[in-house]
Amino acid sequence: MSDQEFHYDVLIVGGGNAACSAAHAALEKTSSVAIIEKSTLRDRGGNSAMTGHIRFVFNGVEDLRPLVRGMSDSELLKLLDCGLPHRTEAEVWDEIMRVTNNQSDQELLQVHVTESLNTVQWLAGKGHDWVPASMTNDNVLTMNGGGAGLQKRNFAILEKAKVAFHYETAGVELIQDGSGRVIGVVALTPQGYARFYAKSVILACGSFEANAEMRARYLGPGWDMVHVRGVPFNTGDGLKMAMDIGAMPHGSWSTCHASPQDIALPKFTVPSVHVHGDSLNRYMYPYGIMVNQNGERFIDEVWETRGRTYASMGRAILGQPGGVAYQILDAKIRDLNLYTSNYRKATHAQADTLEKLGEELGINVPNFVKTVREFNAAVQPGQYNPDRHTLDGKSTKGIYPPKSNYALEIDKGPFEAWPVRCGITFAFGGLKIEAKTGNVQHVAGRPIPGLYAAGEMVGGLFVGGYGSGSGMMSGATFGRIAGTAAGLAAVQN
Ligand SMILES: Cc1cc2nc3c(=O)[nH]c(=O)nc-3n(C[C@H](O)[C@H](O)[C@H](O)COP(=O)(O)OP(=O)(O)OC[C@H]3O[C@@H](n4cnc5c(N)ncnc54)[C@H](O)[C@@H]3O)c2cc1C
Incomplete structure (x- = not known):
C-alpha cells in the first residue's frame, strides 16, 4: 500500500452517465465530490459515451419543450406525428413488464417510470439538450451529440464545479469502520494502492460484461468468448467489492442485454x-x-x-x-x-x-x-x-x-x-438497492450505511428483456437519486 490518502464527502466509483448524474446531484448538497475512474482520461465516458438515446416518459409537446433548443412547437408536433405522440407512465410500465415477462422489480420500476421525465428535465437544467432521433430509433428525441455529447458536457460541467477526477484509478476494495459503515475505497492507481476516504461512497462502475470468467459463470456456456459492444473496463469490480462485504445480489444474473452486431465487431x-x-x-x-x-x-x-x-x-x-x-x-x-x-x-x-x-x-x-x-x-x-x-x-x-x-x-x-x-452490452444482474435512496442492501436485510449504487450495477429492473434507451434512463434516474441521498448523508454525518 502506498501512503496516498484522499478525503472527500462523496466518492463515486466510475465515470459513466450514472456516475456523472450522481455527481451533479451530490454537488447540490456538498462541494466535496470526487470520481475515481479506471480508464485513461482519453478513454473516459464508459459505455455511456457510446450510446445513442434515452427513453423517457412524455405526454406531449409541453414535456419536450424544456429539452430542445431552437425548435418551435409546430416542429415538435410534426416530430410526434411519426407515430409516437406520447409515451405515458402506464405505457413505459407496461412495456418493461412485457419485455421482462412481468419480472421487473416493481419498486424500482415505479421510480424508473415516475422519475424519468423529471430526471431528463433536471439534466436539461444542468446544461444538456435533445435533438430529433434517427429513423430506426424507437424514441423521438435523442441526446444532442448522442452519449458522446452527453458525456463531454457532463465532464465540462463537473470539472467547472471542481469535482476531483482521478483517472487510471480502479476501485478494488471497500473500507468499513467497526459499525459496518462504508468509509472509503482502496483503489489501484499508477503509483500503487491508495485509500480514498469518504462519508458516502457511490458505486457506478458498470456490470461484469467485460469479464469472461463472470460471463461464463453467470450467463452460461459460450458467453466467455462473446465480443463486448462496449468498454473493457466493466469487469464486475463494484459488484465483487460490494458482495465481499455482504451486499445482496438482486435480479436476473443469468440474463443480459446482447444484440445483433456486425460480424466485424471487435472484442471491445x-x-x-x-x-x-x-x-x-x-x-x-x-x-x-x-x-x-x-x-x-x-x-x-x-x-x-x-x-x-x-x-x-x-x-x-x-x-x-x-x-x-x-x-x-x-x-x-x-x-x-x-x-x-x-x-x-x-x-x-x-x-x-x-x-x-x-x-x-x-x-x-x-x-x-x-x-x-x-x-x-x-x-x-x-x-x-x-x-x-x-x-x-x-x-x-x-x-x-x-x-x-x-x-x-x-x-x-x-x-x-x-x-x-x-x-453483449451489459448484464442484468446487480445489487439490491433501496429504490428511493439508492442505498445498497445487506443480505442480513438491512441497508449498508454509507454505500449507494447506480447504473448497470443495480439489479432487478431488467430481466431477460429490455426496452431501447432504458439503460441510460435508469443510470440517470438512479444516479441522481443515489447522489442526492449520498450527498445529504455526507453533510449530516
Ligand atoms: C455501443 C453501446 C450502445 C448503447 N446504446 C444505448 C442507448 O442508445 N441507450 C441506452 O439507454 N443504453 C445504451 N447502451 C447501454 C448503456 O451504455 C448503459 O446502460 C449505460 O451506459 C450504463 O451506464 P453506467 O454509468 O452504469 O456504466 P458506464 O457508462 O459503462 O460507466 C461505468 C464506468 O465505470 C468505470 N469502471 C469500471 N470498473 C471500475 C473500477 N473498478 N474503478 C473505477 N472505475 C471503474 C468504467 O471505466 C466506466 O467508465 C449502449 C451500450 C453500448 C456499449
Whole structure:
C-alpha cells in the first residue's frame, strides 16, 4: 500500500452517465465530490459515451419543450406525428413488464417510470439538450451529440464545479469502520494502492460484461468468448467489492442485454476509437429474415417492435452454429429507403439469386432456398406497414418459427445478406438497492450505511428483456437519486 490518502464527502466509483448524474446531484448538497475512474482520461465516458438515446416518459409537446433548443412547437408536433405522440407512465410500465415477462422489480420500476421525465428535465437544467432521433430509433428525441455529447458536457460541467477526477484509478476494495459503515475505497492507481476516504461512497462502475470468467459463470456456456459492444473496463469490480462485504445480489444474473452486431465487431470498443459505437449495430432484421449456417430460420424476427426485441436477439444468435446468423433482405426493402447509414457501410454480401447469395455466404444452399420459398408461401395478405413504433400484424401462417409482423416475400433481387454475431452490452444482474435512496442492501436485510449504487450495477429492473434507451434512463434516474441521498448523508454525518 502506498501512503496516498484522499478525503472527500462523496466518492463515486466510475465515470459513466450514472456516475456523472450522481455527481451533479451530490454537488447540490456538498462541494466535496470526487470520481475515481479506471480508464485513461482519453478513454473516459464508459459505455455511456457510446450510446445513442434515452427513453423517457412524455405526454406531449409541453414535456419536450424544456429539452430542445431552437425548435418551435409546430416542429415538435410534426416530430410526434411519426407515430409516437406520447409515451405515458402506464405505457413505459407496461412495456418493461412485457419485455421482462412481468419480472421487473416493481419498486424500482415505479421510480424508473415516475422519475424519468423529471430526471431528463433536471439534466436539461444542468446544461444538456435533445435533438430529433434517427429513423430506426424507437424514441423521438435523442441526446444532442448522442452519449458522446452527453458525456463531454457532463465532464465540462463537473470539472467547472471542481469535482476531483482521478483517472487510471480502479476501485478494488471497500473500507468499513467497526459499525459496518462504508468509509472509503482502496483503489489501484499508477503509483500503487491508495485509500480514498469518504462519508458516502457511490458505486457506478458498470456490470461484469467485460469479464469472461463472470460471463461464463453467470450467463452460461459460450458467453466467455462473446465480443463486448462496449468498454473493457466493466469487469464486475463494484459488484465483487460490494458482495465481499455482504451486499445482496438482486435480479436476473443469468440474463443480459446482447444484440445483433456486425460480424466485424471487435472484442471491445473504447470511446476514443468509436465515438459512435452504434455504427456496428445491425438492427434491420425486422424487415427481412434471419437464417443460420444451416440455411434455417431460428426465431420470430418481429414478435415485438425492434426496440423491445434487439436486446434479446444476441442470445438467439449466440445459440446458432458458430454463433453466427445472416440477416437477409431483398431489393423491395432497399427501395423503401429504410436502410440506415450503418447498413450501407456494413460487412455485406449481394447476389442476383438466392442460390448465389447462399454460395457466397458459405451456408447450406438447398436449405436456404427451401427456407425462403417456404417463408414466401407462408406470408399472409394484409397491409404492410414497417412503422418503427407499431406492429402491423402482417404475418406468416403454417411455418415455424412464424414471423408475426412485417412479413413480406423475399423475392426481388438483388438479394442482400449481413453476417452478424452476438455482442453483449451489459448484464442484468446487480445489487439490491433501496429504490428511493439508492442505498445498497445487506443480505442480513438491512441497508449498508454509507454505500449507494447506480447504473448497470443495480439489479432487478431488467430481466431477460429490455426496452431501447432504458439503460441510460435508469443510470440517470438512479444516479441522481443515489447522489442526492449520498450527498445529504455526507453533510449530516
Ligand atoms: C455501443 C453501446 C450502445 C448503447 N446504446 C444505448 C442507448 O442508445 N441507450 C441506452 O439507454 N443504453 C445504451 N447502451 C447501454 C448503456 O451504455 C448503459 O446502460 C449505460 O451506459 C450504463 O451506464 P453506467 O454509468 O452504469 O456504466 P458506464 O457508462 O459503462 O460507466 C461505468 C464506468 O465505470 C468505470 N469502471 C469500471 N470498473 C471500475 C473500477 N473498478 N474503478 C473505477 N472505475 C471503474 C468504467 O471505466 C466506466 O467508465 C449502449 C451500450 C453500448 C456499449
